[in-house]
Structures are given as C-alpha cells and as structure tokens.
Amino acid sequence: MKEIKIRTTPEPTLRRLPRYYHLLLRLKERGINDVSSTVIAKELDLDPTQVRKDIEYTEIIGRPKTGYNISDLIKSIRTFLSWDTNSNAVLVGTGSLGTAMLGYKNFSKYGLNFIAAFDIKKELIGKEIHGVKVYNFNDLKEIIEKDKVTIGVLAVPVEAAQEAADKMIKGGIKAIWNYAPCQLKVDNSILVENAQLSQSLAVLTRKITELYLKESL
Amino acid sequence: MKEIKIRTTPEPTLRRLPRYYHLLLRLKERGINDVSSTVIAKELDLDPTQVRKDIEYTEIIGRPKTGYNISDLIKSIRTFLSWDTNSNAVLVGTGSLGTAMLGYKNFSKYGLNFIAAFDIKKELIGKEIHGVKVYNFNDLKEIIEKDKVTIGVLAVPVEAAQEAADKMIKGGIKAIWNYAPCQLKVDNSILVENAQLSQSLAVLTRKITELYLKESL
DNA sequence: TGCTAATCGATAAATATTTCACTGTTAAAA
DNA sequence: TTTTAACAGTGAAATATTTATCGATTAGCA
Numbered sequence: 001m002k003e004i005k006i007r008t009t010p011e012p013t014l015r016r017l018p019r020y021y022h023l024l025l026r027l028k029e030r031g032i033n034d035v036s037s038t039v040i041a042k043e044l045d046l047d048p049t050q051v052r053k054d055i056e057y058t059e060i061i062g063r064p065k066t067g068y069n070i071s072d073l074i075k076s077i078r079t080f081l082s083w084d085t086n087s088n089a090v091l092v093g094t095g096s097l098g099t100a101m102l103g104y105k106n107f108s109k110y111g112l113n114f115i116a117a118f119d120i121k122k123e124l125i126g127k128e129i130h131g132v133k134v135y136n137f138n139d140l141k142e143i144i145e146k147d148k149v150t151i152g153v154l155a156v157p158v159e160a161a162q163e164a165a166d167k168m169i170k171g172g173i174k175a176i177w178n179y180a181p182c183q184l185k186v187d188n189s190i191l192v193e194n195a196q197l198s199q200s201l202a203v204l205t206r207k208i209t210e211l212y213l214k215e216s217l
Numbered sequence: 218m219k220e221i222k223i224r225t226t227p228e229p230t231l232r233r234l235p236r237y238y239h240l241l242l243r244l245k246e247r248g249i250n251d252v253s254s255t256v257i258a259k260e261l262d263l264d265p266t267q268v269r270k271d272i273e274y275t276e277i278i279g280r281p282k283t284g285y286n287i288s289d290l291i292k293s294i295r296t297f298l299s300w301d302t303n304s305n306a307v308l309v310g311t312g313s314l315g316t317a318m319l320g321y322k323n324f325s326k327y328g329l330n331f332i333a334a335f336d337i338k339k340e341l342i343g344k345e346i347h348g349v350k351v352y353n354f355n356d357l358k359e360i361i362e363k364d365k366v367t368i369g370v371l372a373v374p375v376e377a378a379q380e381a382a383d384k385m386i387k388g389g390i391k392a393i394w395n396y397a398p399c400q401l402k403v404d405n406s407i408l409v410e411n412a413q414l415s416q417s418l419a420v421l422t423r424k425i426t427e428l429y430l431k432e433s434l
Numbered sequence: 435t436g437c438t439a440a441t442c443g444a445t446a447a448a449t450a451t452t453t454c455a456c457t458g459t460t461a462a463a464a
Numbered sequence: 465t466t467t468t469a470a471c472a473g474t475g476a477a478a479t480a481t482t483t484a485t486c487g488a489t490t491a492g493c494a
Contacts, residue, residue, distance in 0.1 A: 010481065014423050018415040021340070022398040026375075036441060044400050047484060052442070054346035064441045064489040082422045096320030096347075103313030106398075110418055130313075151423070157242075177418070181239040181323075183261050191428060198235040201327055201394070203301045204229050204410035208367070208392050211408060216377050227451065253471060266453060269472065281459045281471045 013054045014081075019044055020054070021077045028070045036067030047176055083111045088149040089172075091117040092164045093156030094124055097179055101131040101153055115147050120160075137164070144171035153177045154184075230271045231298075236261055237271070238294045245287045253284030284372075300328045307367040308334040309381045310373030311341055311351055316394060318370055319347040337377075354381070361388035370394045371401075400430050 023043055027035055037055065041048040055068065060076040062068040078084040089112045091098050099108070101116060117129060120137045127134050135143060144152070145210040154161060154176055161180035167175060175191040178184055182190050244252055254272065258265040262343060272285065277293040279285040285327055295301040306329050308315050312352050318324070333344060337354045344351050352360060361369070369385040371378060371393055378397035385393060392408040395401055 009423055011420055012481070014420045015416045016411060018398070018419045019400065019411070021240070022413075023400065024374075026399070034433065038441075047483060048441090049485095050481090053482085056443080062442055063491095064443090065439080065491050067441065081419050082426050087422075100313040100317035104414070106415075110415060111422070112418070134376055140420060151421070158239075174428075175421055177421055181235070182243070183236065183240065191421065191424055193417060193424070194236070195414070195417040196239075197321070198239070198323075198327060199232045200410060200412040201329070202235045202298050203228055203231045203303075204368070204392055204394055204408065205328070206226055206297065207408055207410070209299050210225055211391075212434040229451070255471070264453060265471090266473095267451090270452085270474095273473080279472050281473090282461050282469080284471070309441095 002214075009057050013057060016044075016046070016050075016054050017058075017077055017081060020051070021074065021081075024070055024074050028074065033070055034066045034068065035070050035073070037062075039067070070203070081110075083109070086111050086113045088113050088115045088147050088153055089151040089153060090115060090140070090144055090149050090168070091132070091153045091155060092119075092137070092140065092168065093154065093160070094119045094121075094129055095155060096157035098153075099129055101155060102132050115149065116143050118164075137167075140164075140167045141171040144168065144173060148172075150174045151177060153179070156177045158182045162192065226274050230274060233261075233263070233271055234275075234294055234298060235266075238291065238298075241287050241294075243289045245291065248375065249286065250287055251283045252287050252290070254279075256284070257305065269367070277310070298327075303328050303330045304368055305330050305332045305364050306368040306370060307332060307357070307361055307366050307385070308349070308352070308370045308372060309336075309357065309385065310334045310377070311338075311346055312372060312374075315370075315372035316346055318372060319349050329368065331370075333360050335381075338391045354384075357381075358388040361385065361390060365389075367391045368394060368395070372396045377400045 020040055023040060024035065037048045037051040041051045055062070055073065058076040058080040060068060060073055075084070091101055091114055094102070094117050098117065102117060107114065114132045116134050117134045118137045118140050119125065119134055124134045125136050149171070152173045152175070154164055156164050156182060158180050161178070161182050162184060165176055165186060166186045169186060169190055175193070176184065176186070178192055178194050179196060181196045181198060186192060237257055240257060241252065254265045254268040257263070258268045270280070272290065275293040277285060277295040279291055294300070308318055310330055311334050316336065319334060324331065326376055331349045333356050334349050334351045335354045336351055338343065340354050343349045366388070367390060369390045369392070371381055373381050375397050378395070378399050379401060382393055382401045382403060386403060390407070392410070393401065393403070395409055395411050396413060398415060400412045403409060
C-alpha cells in the first residue's frame with residue numbers, strides 16, 4: 001500500500017507568508033528585481049533558513065547568489081495562498097467591524113470578492129456599504145446559493161453567531177472567517193478560521209507583562 | 218552563578234487563552250460553577266492535557282473530579298493577560314478599521330482604555346468617534362506623554378506607519394498593536410504585535426486549498 | 435579564465451509544543 | 465464506609481518547528 005502524504009503547511013509559515021508578500025510588494029515598487037532570503041530575514045527580523053523553508057512551500061526555485069526573482073516570488077506566494085483567483089464572499093453583520101471589512105479595499109487583492117452583506121436591522125437593508133449591498137439576513141441562503149459563495153465572514157455579536165453560521169453552511173459555504181468570540185459548532189468538512197481580535201491582543205498584553213518581569217530582574 | 222529562568226508563555230497558548238476565556242464567560246452566564254479541562258477541550262475541539270497545561274500558566278490550581286471554579290479561572294486568565302488592569306491606549310488612523318476599533322466596546326473588558334485618536338485629516342480633528350476625541354496627529358507625542366499611554370494601535374496606511382510608530386515611541390509608548398501591513402523598525406525594547414488581517418486570511422485561504430487537495434485524492 | 439563570496443537546497447541538530455501515560459486526589463454513588 | 469470514576473498535575477514520549485551545518489551553484493571581479 002502506498003502512503004499518500006498530504007503536506008499541510010505549518011500555521012506559523014502561513015502567518016509569515018503575508019509578511020513576505022507585503023515586503024516584496026514594497027521592494028518591487030522600488031524597482032528591485034531580486035531578493036535573497038537573507039535580505040527578507042533581515043528586514044523582518046527572522047532567520048534566513050526559516051525564510052527559505054517557508055518560501056520552499058510555495059514551490060518556487062531560487063538561484064544561488066541572487067536569490068529569488070521578486071515578481072516570480074510574489075506570484076508564487078499569491079498562487080500558493082489562492083490569492084490570485086477570485087472567490088465570492090459574503091459578510092454577515094454590518095456593525096463597525098463588518099463595515100470596516102467592507103471598506104478594506106485590499107481584500108480584492110487577496111481574491112476576496114464581497115458580493116453581498118447581510119444584517120437583520122431593517123433600516124440597513126437595501127442600503128449599500130462601501131459599494132456592497134446589504135440584504136435581509138433571511139435571504140442569506142438563497143443569495144449565497146445563487147452566487148456560489150465559498151467564504152463567509154462572520155462579524156455578528158456572539159448571540160447571533162451560531163445561527164448565522166448554520167444558515168451560511170446550509171447555503172453551501174465551505175469556509176467561515178469567524179470574528180465572533182465564540183466557538184462555532186460545524187460539521188468537520190467546514191473550515192473555520194477564528195480571527196478574534198482578542199487573540200492577538202492577548203499576545204500583546206501578556207508579552208508586555210513578561211517584558212516588565214524580565215526587566216525587573 | 219544562579220540561572221535565572223524567565224518562563225515565557227508559548228504564543229499558541231496565548232492565542233488559546235482568550236478562547237477559554239470567552240467560553241468560560243458563557244458557561245458562567247448559564248449559571249455553571251465548575252468546569253474541567255475535559256469539558257473545555259470538548260467544546261473547543263482541543264486536547265484536555267493541552268488545556269490543562271495552558272491553564273497551568275495562569276497559576277490557578279484545580280481540583281480532581283470537579284476541575285476549576287469558573288469565576289476563579291476567569292479571574293486567573295484576566296490577571297495573567299493583564300486584562301484586569303486598565304491601560305491607556307491611543308489609536309492612530311481613523312479610517313474604517315480604526316473607527317471599528319473605537320466602536321468595539323469590548324476593549325474596555327480587556328483593560329484597553331482609548332483616551333484619544335489621531336488623524337491627519339483636518340475635517341476629522343476635533344470630532345468624536347464612538348466617544349473618543351480625534352486629535353491632530355502632530356499633537357500625538359504631547360498627549361501620550363501627558364496621559365502615560367503604554368499601548369498604541371496603528372491603523373494607518375502603510376506609507377504612514379513608520380512615521381506614526383516613531384512618533385508614538387518618542388512619546389513613550391511601550392507597545393504597538395500594528396494593523397498596517399508592514400514591518401516597523403523599532404528599538405528592541407519596544408514590543409510590536411503584528412495583527413494584519415491578511416495573516417489570518419492566508420491561513421484560511423491556504424487551508425481551503427489544502428482541503429480540496431485532500432478531498433481530490 | 436580562475437577566484438571569491440553569497441546563496442540555495444538539503445539534511446541534521448536543537449528546541450518548542452503537543453500528546454501520552456501514570457499517580458494521587460476527590461466527589462459521588464453503592 | 466467503601467468503591468468507583470473523573471480529573472488535576474506531572475514527567476516522558478512523540479511530533480512539529482526552528483536553527484545550524486554543509487555541499488553545490490552562481491555572479492561578480494581580479
């Protein structure tokens with residue numbers, strides 16, 4: 001029997017790739033053509049070997065002495081992250097965070113194409129936020145079915161999160177980007193990425209404390 | 218010579234603690250008094266030992282058979298993350314993301330107290346956003362010096378990020394929560410937590426692809 | 435053309451994190 | 465009161481991730 005091995009990418013690597021990506025864009029803007037892992041590492045305060053390993057996942061090949069062609073590397077990362085193909089997405093919850101998401105033009109650069117937003121507040125329905133139309137939450141299933149939406153962004157209060165998730169999944173969504181501070185109960189064929197701000201804040205606030213502890217020695 | 222060992226908390230642990238925290242709040246609301254690592258693990262789809270080890274960092278002690286007292290555990294996590302003491306914070310950049318941050322009432326629950334926001338747009342200066350006054354970016358240093366601000370939230374476009382960071386640091390800020398997609402060049406006594414949305418998106422979009430790859434075998 | 439320094443790619447070593455296995459404690463049921 | 469099952473805490477094993485080392489390749493320069 002042949003072992004079939006799926007190489008899943010380590011999450012730390014996935015988190016670093018966008019950092020490389022943004023750096024590369026800036027370097028390219030400056031007219032630079034090639035970049036080495038050494039340079040990337042120095043810029044981002046990482047280990048060059050780690051950078052090389054991360055980049056290896058995208059299957060680009062570099063060349064000794066010069067490194068990687070920047071345009072190629074950008075393309076390689078984009079492809080690896082599927083940022084080069086458009087996916088239809090919807091937003092549920094047009095509170096301040098949801099509104100910010102719609103206003104963040106850059107999402108189109110990541111292949112995220114918001115085709116609709118949903119809310120339950122009557123006064124919002126029918127309006128447009130940053131060019132995206134707000135629909136009645138009850139029409140969610142219908143619309144995402146029609147437009148083959150694969151990604152749902154969840155930016156509702158905790159109380160509404162599970163119901164919204166359920167409805168999205170019934171409509172055929174494959175992945176949920178969850179900003180609500182709760183665990184969604186979903187079938188394990190559905191992908192959930194928890195993106196609560198509090199996670200990142202916890203890292204920050206605890207590290208501050210640990211920094212003080214260290215200094216006080 | 219005595220080895221002085223500072224036990225820094227693993228970042229994965231810090232990322233999970235807020236998830237426990239939110240779950241605990243909900244359980245407490247329901248009138249539950251005690252919770253075991255087994256239950257937490259089941260709810261969040263984690264390993265019980267991992268939950269126990271994470272919780273251990275906060276230095277609470279549980280008891281066999283019943284687990285942890287929920288109120289105590291909540292308190293313990295809050296203290297560990299310094300979410301129980303207020304820190305003054307400022308926001309730089311009142312675009313859609315910045316506005317969302319100010320609108321996110323919950324930050325006060327995490328001990329984050331926004332005392333001011335800053336922008337360069339004349340028409341915004343002097344106004345209030347979600348109860349926080351917007352000041353001229355040029356007054357940044359002065360105001361954060363006066364109010365002993367320790368945390369700066371950076372939500373400006375890339376081009377403005379480094380300058381804003383520099384100015385915050387000059388004012389005495391200790392930690393920057395950076396939402397701009399770039400690397401800040403700062404002295405290593407300053408703490409920077411990068412919280413670009415693209416990091417989390419990368420995890421999501423790549424995992425979708427890997428899920429498809431797996432299914433197509 | 436030959437030399438040198440920089441770098442990739444690969445493998446190995448080191449470190450960090452997660453999971454396992456076990457011990458002793460406790461609450462509740464028998 | 466005794467028995468049982470659930471659980472915390474802990475050290476060890478397994479796994480994942482990062483860092484170090486090294487040979488091969490290449491660009492630039494003498």
